[in-house]
Amino acid sequence: MGRSTERFPSKADVIARTPDVAVREMLVHLEQAGIDTPFDRFDRQKPHCAFGLEGTCCKNCHMGPCRVTPKKPRGVCGADANLIAARNILRWTAAGVASHGARGREVMLALRGAADGSLDLPILGPEKVRATAKAFGIDDADKTVEELAGEIAMILLDDLCRTLPGPHRTLEAMAPPERLAVWRQLDILPVGAYHEVFEALHRTGTGTDGDWENVARQVLRCGLAFAWSSVVGSAIAMDCLYGLPKRGRIETNLGAITEGTVNIAVHGHSPVLVAAIVKAARREDLIAEARAAGAETIRLYGICCSGHSALAKFGDITPLANAMGAELVLGTGALDLWVADVQDVFPSIMDVAACFHTRVVTTSDSTRLPGAEHIAFDHHHTNLAEADGLAERIVRRGIETFGERQSGQVQIPQARMAAEVGFSVENVLATFGGGQVLHEHLRSGRIRGIVNLVGCNNPKVVYEESVVRVAEELMAHDVLVLTNGCAAFALLKMGFCLPDALVGAGAGLAGVLAPLGLPPVWHMGECLDNARASALFRAVSMAAEEPLRHLPLAFSSPEWSNEKGVGAALGFRLLGVNSYHCIAPPVSGSEELSRFFFEGTQEILGAVMVVDPDPIALAARIVADMDARRGALGWEPAGAPSEARLSVLRPQSGGRHHHHHEEEQGHEKT
Known part of the structure; x- marks a missing residue:
């Protein structure tokens, strides 16, 4: 043991098979320029450590690291393999809670400031404030929207940071009984x-919880x-403050970049300063x-969830790539300023930015990068009121940098695609005329x-291929697809989020969606907007008068890669x-924990x-499991799948989009 024999794809595989021609073009372009990408660095990490892949390496104290084998x-x-693997996955899960919770806290604080007047921010979601207040049992016609918003913010913050035992009010108010x-x-x-x-960090420390099943119970907590705090609580605060998606x-895609404009990318997850930049x-x-x-x-251009969030709330932003594709966007040489907030911002972006004079x-304070300029909220968030001033400074930096763009080093691929965005539970139910109508479409098949x-994406599978293959198989089998976050970029770029993508859908799904002018894939925003998907699932459950576990609903993250992915699943x-999923969690070294998971x-x-590493087989399993649940409910069987597949019907055309680019002008490897 110790060295993996598993065969993961190489960069050459990505170039040959990735569904997006713009990705292919930029990988070749950066290779010719001698610039590393995540795919180069992944290749150099091979072969991977089998102990790490199996979850049987423990580094929680300095008596080790310990690696268990037969x-x-x-x-x-x-500690045996069961306990070590359980401790490791618990720490992963706890890190995911902290990741989404930390940036959620920022918007909760901003909501409180907007409510009490300490921040000059309008509350753009009064209808969400009223609906949430009703769910929390605090609605009062005599209270202003600002007063209710302040109470909601304090409930969300209390659920986030409670230490005294007591009810988790968000969970108690919103979860199915x-x-x-x-x-x-x-x-x-x-x-x-x-x-x-x-508690998770406490009980995974040296000589604390030695019962793997008890550790697994803490994983569930x-x-x-x-x-309910890091995701739903944060999403509530965002919708109250910035309004529902439109x-x-x-x-x-990269072909949507314009060369004659000041181009500013926002990259990360926190919406407060990004909203001010917009x-x-x-x-x-x-x-x-x-x-x-x-x-x-x-x-403005969106990278990762900052782009999705601002796009759904405000428009005026062009989504380009997820975290794994950020360096490819920088490689176009067309970005003047790159604004990095929190999470999924790889340190390596600094190397590529330096090659193209992108500032x-x-x-x-939680996401500093060596060599970057820091214009930020402080550690204590005492300067949230300065958001507009900080945003003005940031935009001016972009204007100043416009003149520094390297002549002859701009290459923008031609690939571009239209997409429909901004789906929410509220506008979906309004379009259908209520959850009962959507339920009837499901019941009838x-x-x-x-x-x-x-x-998120993971180089252990071919970049964006699994997401695209799963989606096209599902829609061909009359399965409606919701998407958000990093996976959504692939579906946006490949045309799944347009009504004319119904040519690759089954007859039943197309028959429902075409008269309403709806696409087969609904873009619901950023990764926090898993809360929208779960809320839509609950709306269907209430209409069907059946618990969620009985219904033909599913969650899929084919290419998941980080701690937040554990929590989302x-x-x-x-x-x-x-x-x-197409990638397994690191628990295979423990038979007991694997069985549990x-x-x-x-x-x-x-x-x-x-x-299942095969995305088509994975989609087939989803369909089979849905049919089993439908059969148990006594619902009508769904129809035969379409023979058409969207990627075959609408292959992307290649082609380079050069702007005074000279191939012989390469960069030294950075």
Whole structure:
């Protein structure tokens, strides 16, 4: 043991098979320039450590690291493979709670500041404030929206950081009663997100919890804290402060970059400063400064979830790539300023930015990058009120940098695609005329089921291929697809989020969606917007008068790669919804924990984890499991699948889009 024999794809495989021709072009372009990408660095990490892949390496104390094998079945402290793997996955889950919770806290603080007047921010979601207040049992016609928003912010913050035992009010108000009873019986209801992370680190320390099953129970508590504080709580705060998503049509992919404009990318997850940057970029005085510098105007581009979030709320932003593709965007040489906030911002972006004279600005004390300029909220968030001033400084940096763009080093691929965005539970139910209508389409078999298809990318599978293949198989089988976050970029770029993509859908799904002008894949925003998918699932459950575990619903993150991915899958499985993946979690070194993770949760939660590296086979398993649930309900069988597949019907054309680019002008390897 120790060195993996598993065969992961190479960069050459990605170039040959990735569904996006713009990705292919930029990988070749950067290779010719001698510039590394994540795919080069992944190749150099091979072969991977098998202990790490199996979850049987323990580094939690300095007596090790300990690596258990059949010949060395216990670490120095006596921990076996079951306990070590359970401790490791618990720490992963706790880290995911902290990741989403930390940036959620920022918007909760901003909501409180907007409510009490300490921040000059309008509350743009009054309808969400009223609906949330009603759910929390605090609605009062005599209270202003601001007063209710302030109370909501404090409830969300209390659920996030509670230490005194008490009810988790977000969970108690929003979760299905049937699930609350299950979680209470299992004794996995969280005290608060902060406490469960604190407890997870405590009980995985040296000589503390030695019972792997008890450690696994804490994984479930962290899963609930992740789902209901870090995700749902954060999403509530965002919708109250910035309003619900707005439907619209946009353009995406690298071909949507314009060369004659001040081009600013926002990259990360936190919406507070990004919202201020959107406002600043619209200011006539700053646009006039950009024109005086020789630019046509100021344009904003979205990388990772900052782009999705601003796009759904405000428009005026062009989504380009997920975290794995960020360096390819930088490689176009067309970005003047790169604004990095929090999470999924690889340190390596600094190397590529330096090659193309793109200035990088960081905006959070938790995400500094060596060599970047820091224009940020402070550690204590005492300067949230300065957001507009910080945003003005940032946009001016972009204008100043416009003149530094390297002549002859801009290469923008031609690939571009229109997409429809901005789906929410509220506008979906309004379009259908209520949850009962959507339920009837499911019961009749016109819609076979609904899948939330999400997740960050992982070079252990070919970049974006699994997401695209799963989506096209599902829609061909009359499965409606919801998407958000990193996975959504692939589906936006490949045309799945347009009504004319129904040519690759089954007859039943197309018959339902075409008259409404809806695409087969609904873009619901950023990764926090898993909360929208779970809320839509709950709306269907209420209309059907059936618990979620009985319904043809599923969660899939084919290419998941980080700690938040564990929490996202757990959040849905805790609701009774199966999760489906092309990459396995690092638990295979423990037979007991593997059994618990994959099948054992069926008995206690009504849901399992399914892993198949073949995306088409994975989609087939989703369809089969949906049909089994439909059969158990006595619902009408769904129709035969379409023979058409969207990627075959609409192959992307290649082609280079050169802007005075000279191939012989390479860069030294950075």
